[in-house]
Amino acid sequence: MNVPENLKYTEDHEWARVEGKVAYVGITDHAQQELGDIVYVELPDIDTEVEKDEEATSIESVKAAAPVNSPVSGKIVKVNEDLEDEAELVNKDAYAAYIFAVEMSDPSELDSLMDAAAYKKFLGK
Amino acid sequence: MLKRTVLYDVYKNYDGVKLIDFGGWELPVNFEKGIIGEHMAVRENAGLFDVSHMGEITVEGDTSEEFINYLVTNDVSAMHDNQCMYSPMCYPDGGVVDDLLVYRYSTGKYLLVVNASNVDKDFSWISKENEWIKKASEKPVLENISGRMSQIAFQGPKAESYMKELVSPEVADIEFFHFRDDLKIDGKKAIISRTGYTGEDGFEIYLANEDAADVWNYLLNATKDRGVLPCGLGARDTLRFESKLPLYGHELTKDISPLEANLSYFVKLDKKDFCGKAALAAQKEHGIPRTLRGCEMVDKGVPRAGYTVHLNGKEIGFVTSGTKSPILNKFLGLVLIKRGTGLKIGDEIEVNINGKMKKAKLVKTPFFKNTKQTQQ
Numbered sequence: 001m002n003v004p005e006n007l008k009y010t011e012d013h014e015w016a017r018v019e020g021k022v023a024y025v026g027i028t029d030h031a032q033q034e035l036g037d038i039v040y041v042e043l044p045d046i047d048t049e050v051e052k053d054e055e056a057t058s059i060e061s062v063k064a065a066a067p068v069n070s071p072v073s074g075k076i077v078k079v080n081e082d083l084e085d086e087a088e089l090v091n092k093d094a095y096a097a098y099i100f101a102v103e104m105s106d107p108s109e110l111d112s113l114m115d116a117a118a119y120k121k122f123l124g125k
Numbered sequence: 126m127l128k129r130t131v132l133y134d135v136y137k138n139y140d141g142v143k144l145i146d147f148g149g150w151e152l153p154v155n156f157e158k159g160i161i162g163e164h165m166a167v168r169e170n171a172g173l174f175d176v177s178h179m180g181e182i183t184v185e186g187d188t189s190e191e192f193i194n195y196l197v198t199n200d201v202s203a204m205h206d207n208q209c210m211y212s213p214m215c216y217p218d219g220g221v222v223d224d225l226l227v228y229r230y231s232t233g234k235y236l237l238v239v240n241a242s243n244v245d246k247d248f249s250w251i252s253k254e255n256e257w258i259k260k261a262s263e264k265p266v267l268e269n270i271s272g273r274m275s276q277i278a279f280q281g282p283k284a285e286s287y288m289k290e291l292v293s294p295e296v297a298d299i300e301f302f303h304f305r306d307d308l309k310i311d312g313k314k315a316i317i318s319r320t321g322y323t324g325e326d327g328f329e330i331y332l333a334n335e336d337a338a339d340v341w342n343y344l345l346n347a348t349k350d351r352g353v354l355p356c357g358l359g360a361r362d363t364l365r366f367e368s369k370l371p372l373y374g375h376e377l378t379k380d381i382s383p384l385e386a387n388l389s390y391f392v393k394l395d396k397k398d399f400c401g402k403a404a405l406a407a408q409k410e411h412g413i414p415r416t417l418r419g420c421e422m423v424d425k426g427v428p429r430a431g432y433t434v435h436l437n438g439k440e441i442g443f444v445t446s447g448t449k450s451p452i453l454n455k456f457l458g459l460v461l462i463k464r465g466t467g468l469k470i471g472d473e474i475e476v477n478i479n480g481k482m483k484k485a486k487l488v489k490t491p492f493f494k495n496t497k498q499t500q501q
Binding site for chain 2: 058063065
């Protein structure tokens with residue numbers, strides 16, 4: 001299972017890549033495998049306020065819709081518009097295909113996320 | 126504890142198998158190639174499905190034909206031996222108990238194939254709850270043999286050529302919605318019908334449980350190098366959806382009549398009394414409340430079952446099934462909406478997707494029809 005070292009992870013199988021005050025968020029390789037063929041990614045609106053561990057948007061496989069929670073609180077500042085027409089990019093490389101970016105209101109929330117080692121262990125349970 | 130079919134042990138170790146709880150059964154939603162890969166295999170080549178969870182009920186005795194004709198809305202008296210017929214089975218109020226296939230061996234012997242999630246409800250309805258059976262002096266012998274039977278569906282435009290090669294050249298002579306029970310597969314007794322739930326040509330094969338694994342392996346091992354895939358319930362659903370084949374619990378329920386689901390072809394109001402006839406005839410006379418239509422999303426989004434459908438700000442119905450069509454690459458939905466809205470093909474409606482009103486337009490159904498097929 002692909003779990004990059006430089007990312008932070010949630011128990012809901014989202015990842016966060018931190019660049020300054022901004023966290024880029026996507027779903028993990030494990031999550032995309034579980035979902036199967038992804039056909040649609042709902043992109044949240046820019047400037048929407050999101051809360052840590054609350055649903056920020058959703059991602060849809062052929063079979064079902066799954067929520068994507070935000071790993072951190074803050075404001076959506078960017079979305080990955082490539083996914084609008086190519087949702088399958090999430091299947092191809094889940095870590096390259098961020099879904100949205102959050103300007104964090106409380107960066108200390110990052111401390112509650114898992115690092116790669118902890119997430120691997122979590123997956124192994 | 127989830128129920129498993131006898132084929133579970135065969136495919137539980139297949140690469141990429143993903144198992145889900147389907148109405149109490151632990152069944153594969155897809156294998157390694159994914160729903161879309163399996164879907165395309167069935168549209169272009171062939172795929173093998175384990176549908177052993179389906180229920181089978183036998184009906185035997187002199188009054189069988191009369192009894193079944195009371196239970197179902199289609200007219201089984203028009204059948205001949207070795208024919209299959211699709212029919213809804215209704216409650217007195219016109220709501221649907223289940224939809225099923227009737228196999229006629231003779232007027233004194235039938236096999237009913239019902240949906241997995243409805244087996245217990247159906248058997249109870251058929252064997253003791255309906256008015257005919259309560260009053261009958263001469264009752265047919267009914268048996269729920271679901272626990273002893275397995276079913277494999279071999280579906281796709283090339284299924285016939287594989288079956289001719291692997292079973293018998295005679296399978297080519299089995300006409301659409303007919304069956305044979307005198308052909309063996311790899312030495313195993315089988316009922317082979319030219320039926321399916323994919324919109325493609327193909328066969329459904331009924332076997333004794335103890336023979337199912339051998340037959341599955343025999344068919345798949347001989348064809349997998351030619352691109353035949355084991356397929357899960359995910360592809361079964363997307364295939365039937367594109368072809369607008371109803372799924373009980375979605376397009377048909379106890380609260381949706383077959384006339385509303387646009388299945389009037391299978392409701393023979395001119396035959397003598399049957400369960401639900403008065404209610405369905407009244408619907409037809411006074412106006413069928415709703416109609417099942419197809420829509421294609423104009424705005425992006427996936428219309429899922431249960432989402433409400435709106436016209437000019439008013440709710441007019443809901444989505445019964447929806448997904449992204451693998452073959453058309455479009456977001457499509459089946460919608461059960463009020464009749465009399467005046468909506469025509471191409472007209473816009475809105476679907477409430479998670480609180481956002483998204484535009485869709487009505488399109489013709491079935492969404493997809495395989496033009497290569499010679500039979501319906």
